[in-house]
Amino acid sequence: MILIAKKLIALDLDGTTLNDKPEISEMTKQAIKAAQQDGYIVSIVTGRPNRISENFYDDLSLNTPMINFNGNLGILPHNRWELEYQYTIEKDIVMDLLEQSKQLGINLLAVEGRNMFLANHGAKSNLGFFPSVIKSDEILNQHTLTDNPISITVELQPDAKQAFIDYTETKFGDAVDVAPWGGPHPIVEVTTKGIKKSTGLKVLADYFGVSQKDIYAFGDEANDLSMISYAGHGIAMKNAIPSIKDIATDVTDYTNDQNGVAKYLRDHMDIAVGL
Structure with a gap:
C-alpha cells in the first residue's frame, strides 16, 4: 500500500x-x-x-x-x-493608547476579538475594513472593553505613524508587535509579540x-x-x-x-x- x-x-x-x-x-x-x-x-x-x-x-x-x-x-x-x-493583548494597553490618542495623532482606534468590535468612533468611508457607523455599545471605553482583545488597529494622521510606532514599542514592546499595514492608509496594527x-x-x-x-x-x-x-x-x-x-x-x-x-x-x- x-x-x-x-x-x-x-x-x-x-x-x-x-x-x-x-x-x-x-x-x-x-x-x-x-x-x-x-x-x-x-x-x-x-x-x-x-x-x-x-x-x-x-x-x-x-x-x-x-x-x-x-x-x-x-x-x-x-x-x-x-x-x-487566540492570543490577546492586555486591556491596559488599549486604555493607555486611547488616553493618549490626541497626543499620538490617532484618528481611529479599533479593537477586535472573535466576537468583539469596539472603536472610538465610526471610520471614514474610504476605510472599508471598518464600519462607518457604530452602535452605542460598540464605542470603545473602559466600560465596554470587558475582555482582552486580539488586535488593536489604529488609523493615524499621516505624519504621526512613526511616532506612534516608537511610543508603542518603547512602552509595550516586550508584550506586543507593531506593524504598519500595506497600502495607502497610515494604519498600524498591534498584536501579541512573536x-x-x-x-x-x-x-x-x-x-x-x-x-x-x-x-x-x-x-x-x-x-x-x-x-x-x-x-x-x-x-x-x-x-x-x-x-x-x-x-x-x-x-x-x-x-x-x-x-x-x-x-x-x-x-x-x-x-x-x-x-
Whole structure:
C-alpha cells in the first residue's frame, strides 16, 4: 500500500486570492474546488478578522480551520474545533493608547476579538475594513472593553505613524508587535509579540499531519513573510512587494486581478481548472 503525502494550500486573501474589487472570481472558486478534489487541504491564512473573512470562506465552500489576525486566531467557522486558539493583548494597553490618542495623532482606534468590535468612533468611508457607523455599545471605553482583545488597529494622521510606532514599542514592546499595514492608509496594527502567520500555519500543518515541505503558501504583502518563509513552497504573487518575491520559492505568472492563484494551480501544480 502506497501512502500519499498530505499537502496543504494556505491562502492569503487580499492581494492574493481576492481580486481588486475585492471578490473571489469564478475561476478561483473552480480551482480551489478542483484542488480539494485532488486531495489538497485548503485553508485561509489572513490578516483579516473573522468578521470580514468568513464570507470568503463560505464562497470557497471550505470546511477546514481558518487563521485570522495574522496568526493570532485559529477557528473552525460555524463549528467547534478542539485546537481553537487566540492570543490577546492586555486591556491596559488599549486604555493607555486611547488616553493618549490626541497626543499620538490617532484618528481611529479599533479593537477586535472573535466576537468583539469596539472603536472610538465610526471610520471614514474610504476605510472599508471598518464600519462607518457604530452602535452605542460598540464605542470603545473602559466600560465596554470587558475582555482582552486580539488586535488593536489604529488609523493615524499621516505624519504621526512613526511616532506612534516608537511610543508603542518603547512602552509595550516586550508584550506586543507593531506593524504598519500595506497600502495607502497610515494604519498600524498591534498584536501579541512573536505571533505571525507562520504560527497559525504550523498549527494547521500539525493538525492535518502535513510535512513542512508539502505546504504551498500564497501571499503578497509584508505580513505574509513568515508564512512564505515557513512553507516548503512559498509562492509570491506577481503583484507582491519585492521583499516577498526575494524570499519566495516561486512567483506567479499573473496578478491577483488576473486569477494568479488559479492559473498557478493549473499551470504549475497540474490542477484541472474548467475556465
